[in-house]
Amino acid sequence: MNFKNIFTRKAKTSNIATQRLKLILTQDRFDVSDDSMQKLQVELTEVLAKYFEFTMNSVKMSLKRDGNSYVLMADFPFKQLKKSS
């Protein structure tokens, strides 16, 4: 039995593969380059940053298939809402 994995929490191959795959498919499905996804992410983040406090590098975006169309999924974990001035 291997208890080491439980404690070290090293990134598993399967998790890396799943993450890579999601990114590749998002680009394939959108037919866009890595650059334009990055740009979209930066721009979305800029807009949302007016309302939420969060860290840029925690943002995750992907596309999910839904029948004949796609759903853009974006996770923006935030610390708190900004108080409106």
Added chain:
Amino acid sequence: MGKVIVITSGKGGVGKTTSTANLGTALAMISKKVVIIDADVGLRNLDVVMGLESRVVYTSMDVIEKRCELEKALVKDRRVEDLFLLAASQRNRKDDIKPEQMLDICERLKEIYDFVLVDSPAGIEQGFHNAAAGAEEAIIITTPDVSAIRDADRIIGLLQNQDIEPINLILNRLSPTLVKKGNMISKNDVLDILNIDLLGIVPEDPGVIASTNRGVPLVHNDGSPGADAYMRIARRMIGQRVPIPEMRDDNFFSNILKWFSRNK
């Protein structure tokens, strides 16, 4: 009126031909009338995997060019009732056949047979389009790795544009031990990413190569994990409610035994 189902993948070598041979045989074993069509013109294989290569006289090309009647081109499998193969020409190229011609063959066959399974070539070019031309449903074969799943996604998009529905998934060569160790993408991740329904899981089974080499589809010798998986899938295809077994780690019990013996 039967169903025409294309068996396809995008990526090569993931198990389309193996699946066509085994599902065709399995469906015939449960009393369905079946034709399997090799659509891999120029690189035909299904006849060899089926062990019928020595009895192929005519091919789909002969039917299209009217050298022979469709019925006469079908090779009967003598090991089961109502199982036939329509072989591909080895001398021709994939674009020697047009989608309308494949459609015509499929339309005529489904008048008589319950299932027409089309073994698609790899790729997204003409050969794939011909294979899909007569199909109303599709089975996608993928293995649990990044490049095969990426190609499967591409193919699903193309099939959906042609209004092929349903599109179901067979996850081939899954190794429970590797999934446990975290080296393989899991079933749930694959389903989540591709977002189509799971028809079945076929485990990695050394029996597959042996059966290909002998020309006897795996489902003829029951008891092997691969044969069991294909029989279950065939039953699901005829509408029976057969559960998809959760894969148990082969080494689960031996691991426990080892652990106990070490701690004695």
